[in-house]
Amino acid sequence: MNNNFSEILRIENLFLRSKYILKGYFSGIHKTPYKGFSSEFSEYREYIQGDDFKKIDWKVFLRSEKLFVRENEGESDTDIHVFLDSSKSMQFSNKFEYGKTLLFVFALISKRQNDSFGYSLYNDRIRIFHKPSKKQNLIFQIYQDLEKIKPEGETEGAKVLQGILPKVKKSTFVIFITDFGENLENIMKTISIYKVFKNDSIVFHLQSKEEFERKNFENVYLKDMETGKTLFLDSSSDRLKVLKQRNERIKKICYENGIDYNHIMIEEGFEKPLSKFFLRRKSVFL
Amino acid sequence: MFFYREYIFILFSLLPLFLFLLIFSKKFKKVKNYPYVDIFNEEEKSIIKKDLKIFIYIFKIILFLLSFSFLILFLSKPYIRSKKIEFLLVYIDNTPFLNLKSEKVDSIIKEYKKGNDFEKILIFDNNEKVDYPFKKEKIFSGELLEKESVIRNYVRLIQKINSPSIKTVLISDRVYERFRDDFDFIKIDNDFDILILDIFPVIKIFSKDEKVVSLTVNDKQEKVLLKKGINFFDISFDSLTFLKVFNDSIKFSKTIFLKNKKVNNLINDKSIKIALKALGYETGKSDIFISEKDDIKKGIVFFNEYMFNTTLGKKEIIFKDKNLKEVIKNGFDNLYYNKISNIPQEPLIVDEEGNKLVSFSDEKFYVSLPLDTTLSNFILTSGFLPLLNYMLDFFSKKNVDFDRTIFDYRDEILKTGLSFSGEDPTLKLKDMSKIFFILFLIATFLFLLV
Numbered sequence: 016m017n018n019n020f021s022e023i024l025r026i027e028n029l030f031l032r033s034k035y036i037l038k039g040y041f042s043g044i045h046k047t048p049y050k051g052f053s054s055e056f057s058e059y060r061e062y063i064q065g066d067d068f069k070k071i072d073w074k075v076f077l078r079s080e081k082l083f084v085r086e087n088e089g090e091s092d093t094d095i096h097v098f099l100d101s102s103k104s105m106q107f108s109n110k111f112e113y114g115k116t117l118l119f120v121f122a123l124i125s126k127r128q129n130d131s132f133g134y135s136l137y138n139d140r141i142r143i144f145h146k147p148s149k150k151q152n153l154i155f156q157i158y159q160d161l162e163k164i165k166p167e168g169e170t171e172g173a174k175v176l177q178g179i180l181p182k183v184k185k186s187t188f189v190i191f192i193t194d195f196g197e198n199l200e201n202i203m204k205t206i207s208i209y210k211v212f213k214n215d216s217i218v219f220h221l222q223s224k225e226e227f228e229r230k231n232f233e234n235v236y237l238k239d240m241e242t243g244k245t246l247f248l249d250s251s252s253d254r255l256k257v258l259k260q261r262n263e264r265i266k267k268i269c270y271e272n273g274i275d276y277n278h279i280m281i282e283e284g285f286e287k288p289l290s291k292f293f294l295r296r297k298s299v300f301l
Numbered sequence: 302m303f304f305y306r307e308y309i310f311i312l313f314s315l316l317p318l319f320l321f322l323l324i325f326s327k328k329f330k331k332v333k334n335y336p337y338v339d340i341f342n343e344e345e346k347s348i349i350k351k352d353l354k355i356f357i358y359i360f361k362i363i364l365f366l367l368s369f370s371f372l373i374l375f376l377s378k379p380y381i382r383s384k385k386i387e388f389l390l391v392y393i394d395n396t397p398f399l400n401l402k403s404e405k406v407d408s409i410i411k412e413y414k415k416g417n418d419f420e421k422i423l424i425f426d427n428n429e430k431v432d433y434p435f436k437k438e439k440i441f442s443g444e445l446l447e448k449e450s451v452i453r454n455y456v457r458l459i460q461k462i463n464s465p466s467i468k469t470v471l472i473s474d475r476v477y478e479r480f481r482d483d484f485d486f487i488k489i490d491n492d493f494d495i496l497i498l499d500i501f502p503v504i505k506i507f508s509k510d511e512k513v514v515s516l517t518v519n520d521k522q523e524k525v526l527l528k529k530g531i532n533f534f535d536i537s538f539d540s541l542t543f544l545k546v547f548n549d550s551i552k553f554s555k556t557i558f559l560k561n562k563k564v565n566n567l568i569n570d571k572s573i574k575i576a577l578k579a580l581g582y583e584t585g586k587s588d589i590f591i592s593e594k595d596d597i598k599k600g601i602v603f604f605n606e607y608m609f610n611t612t613l614g615k616k617e618i619i620f621k622d623k624n625l626k627e628v629i630k631n632g633f634d635n636l637y638y639n640k641i642s643n644i645p646q647e648p649l650i651v652d653e654e655g656n657k658l659v660s661f662s663d664e665k666f667y668v669s670l671p672l673d674t675t676l677s678n679f680i681l682t683s684g685f686l687p688l689l690n691y692m693l694d695f696f697s698k699k700n701v702d703f704d705r706t707i708f709d710y711r712d713e714i715l716k717t718g719l720s721f722s723g724e725d726p727t728l729k730l731k732d733m734s735k736i737f738f739i740l741f742l743i744a745t746f747l748f749l750l751v
Contacts (some may be wrong), residue, residue, distance in 0.1 A: 104336035110724040170337075194338035226336065237335040257341055 020237035030149040059083040094187035097121050098179070102138040102170035103241045104196035108223030111166040113281045114192040118220060120289070121190060122157050133183075137175040138168050144183065173201035177208065185190040185212050192219045195265060196241065203265070207272040210213070217275040217296075220265060227255060242244040311376045319369060326672040346686040364748040371741035375734050380465060383731035387466035389419040392458065394451050394473035395427050398714055401472065403439040409487060413468065420731070423462070428454050445710055452480050466730035469723070476713045483723040490717045495527070498715070499708045501559060502698060504534040506546050507715055515587030517545040525553075551707070561697040563587035567594075568603060570672055571662055573689075580690050589696045599664040601692050603672055606644035616652035625649055625659075628691045632684020638677035642669040659688070666692045 062071060062082035072085040097118045105111035118134055125132035126149075133147035134157060143160050150156070172193060183189065189209050195202060210216045231237065232254035236245045262278065269276035275296070279288045391410065393401065410422060410433075411525060424431040424443055425493070451473075469484040471477060477486050495514065498505035508514075508527035516525045518538055527546075544551045564577060566584045568591055577591075578585060590600030596635045618633045620626035644667040646660035660667045668688075670679040679685060738740065 107334065107336040110336075194336055198339075231333055231335065236332040237338045238332050238343075239338040240334050240336055244338060245332065246341060254341060261340055 057221055059085060060240040062132065066205075093128075094133065094184050095121060095125050095130055095185055095190065096133040096135070096147055096183055097190045097192065098135045098137065098172075098176060098292045100170060100172060100191075100193035100196075101136040101142055101166050102162060102196060103167050104170060104194055105221070107194075107240060108225045108281060110194055110221045110281055111221060112275055113221055113279075114219075115161045116285070117192055119157060120285075122154060123249070126154055132157075134160075135179055136164060137172060137179075138166075139171040139175065140168075141175055141179060142238065144179065144182070147184070147187065147285070170197040173205045175207045176202075180208065183209070183212075183214070188217065189214045190219065192221065194221050195261075199261065199264065203268045203272075206274060207268070208244055210272050210274055215275070216273075217292075218265075218269055218277060221277045222261070222262075222278070224280055227258060229255065231269065312373050315369075315373060315376075320668070335585070353461065364744050368741055370746035371737050371744055374738040375741050377734075378463075379731055379733045379737065380730035383420075383466075383729050385418040385420050385731070386468050386727050387464050387731050387732060388419045388462060388468065389395045389413055389417075389422045390459065390462065390467055390469045391422070391424045392469065392471050393424070393426050393431075393441050393454050394446075394471065394475060394711065395441050396445055396474055396714075397442060398493075398711075399442050399474050399489060399490060400491060401441040403435040403441075404440070405489075406472070407435065409470070409472070413673050417727070417729070419468070425458060427451070428458070445706060447567060447706060448475060448477070448480070452477075454660070462729075464732065466732075468727045474714045475710060476716055476719050478719055478721070481721060483725050485722045486720055488716075488718070488720045491714065493549075495549045495550050495716070496711060496715065497544060497546055497551055498531065498711050500541060500544065500551075500557070501703075504544075506532045506534070506616060508532060513545075514547040515545075517543065517550075519543055550594070557703045559698070561587065561589065563589070564693060565590045565600070567592040567597075568672070572672065576680075576686055576689050579686065580693065589682055589693065595665075597665065599696060601666045601668060601689075603668050603670075604644060604746050605671075607640035607642050609640055616654070616656075617656065619651050620649070621647075621651065621652060622649045622661075625688075625691060629684040631688075632682055632687060634682075636670070636677070636679060638670055638679065638680050640671055640676045644669045658724075664696075666695075736744075 059075065060074065060083065062084050070082050070084045075081075075083045075085075099114050099118050101111065101114075106113060122134070124130075129149065131147035131149050132153060134143070134145050135141060136143040142164065145156070145160075170193075172191075176191075191206060192211050193202075206216060206218065225231075238245045266276050266278070268274075275292075277288060277292050325570075340387065381669075389410065391406065393399070400503050406424065413419075422433050424433045425447065427443065431439070455469075455471060459467065470487060471484055471486045472489060472549070474489040474491060476488070484700055492509070493507065494509045498507055506527060508529060511527065511529050513524055513526050515522055519540075519542055521538075525532075539558065539562055541557045542555075543561060562582050563585050564582045565587045566573060566577060573591060574584070588599055590597035591603070592600060593603050593605040595602050595626040616638075618636070620629075629650075641656050641658075644657050644660050646657075646662040646665075646667050648657040648660045649666075650659040656669070657667075658669055660669075671677045672680055674681065
């Protein structure tokens with residue numbers, strides 16, 4: 016699958032688009048995505064309230080008169096929560112479309128692996144919050160939510176994500192899809208807090224090649240898409256260097272805090288960055 | 302410091318322009334949307350210290366103000382006191398007989414330099430700039446322009462130089478008394494042996510000494526005696542294309558008709574015809590009429606409606622026009638008449654009883670004496686021919702049409718001692734605007750650089 020993002024975007028339906036990506040991706044690495052319920056025995060544990068009755072091993076109950084639940088490998092529940100930045104800056108070069116697709120891809124994977132999937136869309140407030148669940152109609156609900164939402168408002172991820180933190184379970188996968196269009200110190204501090212709560216934090220940093228074009232930085236007024244603030248950039252200093260330095264800082268902070276940092280140039284499409292990511296995290300997602 | 306231009310006015314006229322540029326300057330630049338521009342502010346803080354940035358900002362404001370101030374000062378044309386006068390402008394009215402040598406101009410400038418120092422010396426030959434100091438000897442002589450246009454060009458040049466510290470000198474061989482203003486005028490007085498001063502109504506020739514010279518009119522040449530001073534010669538020719546007296550000559554580009562020798566004679570009288578022929582007039586189509594009715598525009602009216610006059614005999618004639626008396630002399634002494642018309646116009650010749658014999662209105666002579674010899678002997682008197690000549694001459698000379706500029710000029714160049722000086726002393730100032738212009742460029746360059 017060598018299609019880049021702009022070609023994939025021609026598939027208007029988000030569901031079909033995501034399936035297309037997944038199909039291509041999984042066929043590319045020659046591994047079946049349909050692992051589903053594993054029959055491979057892992058361990059017994061005592062029944063606790065709330066466990067699915069189907070999981071109770073009745074034979075053991077008859078022998079021991081105690082309720083034991085049979086757990087198989089790959090069946091252990093994993094919560095995946097995706098936070099998608101839906102501020103105005105994400106509109107630049109269709110980063111938001113990319114983010115939406117990425118979120119939906121994760122939703123489909125979760126469903127196939129029987130994981131709980133939650134998602135949040137935010138800008139300077141929480142626009143959509145859906146706690147992780149395995150509901151049958153979850154995919155349809157996500158589809159509906161993502162279809163109607165448009166990127167708008169300023170980014171205040173640091174404040175908003177801190178507000179959501181108490182609602183997110185510990186030891187879950189938290190995936191941040193953002194362009195970091197806000198104060199870097201604050202947002203990195205917040206993402207780091209998620210890691211402290213034993214969450215496996217994954218960051219997808221979306222950028223476009225257009226952001227790096229030299230003509231953007233010489234004798235032009237750059238207008239902030241969110242605030243409308245303008246900044247005159249003369250040709251006196253190397254703005255590209257500034258951008259690259261910022262990316263290096265994000266990467267460094269993520270590395271120092273054990274956050275999985277994934278930088279994506281959206282023009283690259285999905286195959287290359289996702290392959291790279293999934294290969295690294297195959298123990299979790301495959 | 303003295304501002305030649307009203308700097309407050311310049312300030313107020315420039316200020317809205319500057320404000321306009323400031324307000325709309327962003328709109329003149331390309332504006333591009335970008336996801337998050339504070340990236341650059343954030344990062345630059347780490348590159349440039351905050352204090353330094355404030356310093357640069359203040360420096361930029363100072364440079365802007367300086368640039369603006371220098372521009373105003375430059376446009377205000379500031380002057381400071383100096384030991385020198387900024388300009389000495391020598392303007393030469395380049396006429397045909399000027400014959401002004403560059404040495405003479407040099408000596409005039411040296412005279413001026415004795416009193417004052419000048420930053421720059423400008424010499425203009427009419428409107429053409431002449432390099433000074435002179436590289437080679439030059440004689441200024443040229444085409445004759447009207448005085449009004451010379452003064453107009455001269456004033457325009459002064460306005461173009463536009464300096465409050467300028468000494469202006471006009472050099473000419475003509476008279477500029479009526480243009481007397483705040484400039485020095487030097488009248489060049491040349492020597493002439495012979496000079497033709499005018500051709501009409503009489504030929505006027507100036508001679509330095511008494512001498513016999515040849516006078517050439519058209520093709521005819523004759524010897525004439527010129528007395529010292531101005532000599533007058535009556536015109537004995539009807540047209541003129543070339544005139545030469547000794548070494549002075551005038552050639553006219555087109556023939557000048559000095560007299561109109563055609564008369565439209567409406568009276569079929571033998572005596573009139575003979576008289577016209579004797580005076581050299583031809584009968585034919587002309588605007589000069591001789592008629593017995595008062596329905597002509599210009600000419601002589603002999604009245605044929607006579608009133609009966611009881612008195613018959615010799616009358617004493619009283620003249621009202623001195624020239625006419627001179628012309629006719631006593632030619633009317635033998636005049637006898639018994640009938641006379643009553644003419645209302647300005648009387649020229651009246652008898653002692655108050656009868657108007659000849660009178661004049663705008664373009665018409667009225668003669669009340671009868672042509673009929675049975676009623677008077679008017680056409681037989683010796684005064685008739687001179688009177689007719691006088692009247693026709695009056696009309697024919699008026700038709701002369703030629704450009705008098707050259708003769709006015711020739712008349713003026715003989716007048717001497719008409720130089721004059723400007724009354725107000727010239728200010729000694731130095732123009733500083735160039736310095737402020739350079740400062741403006743430097744400040745603007747630095748402003749753009751920072």
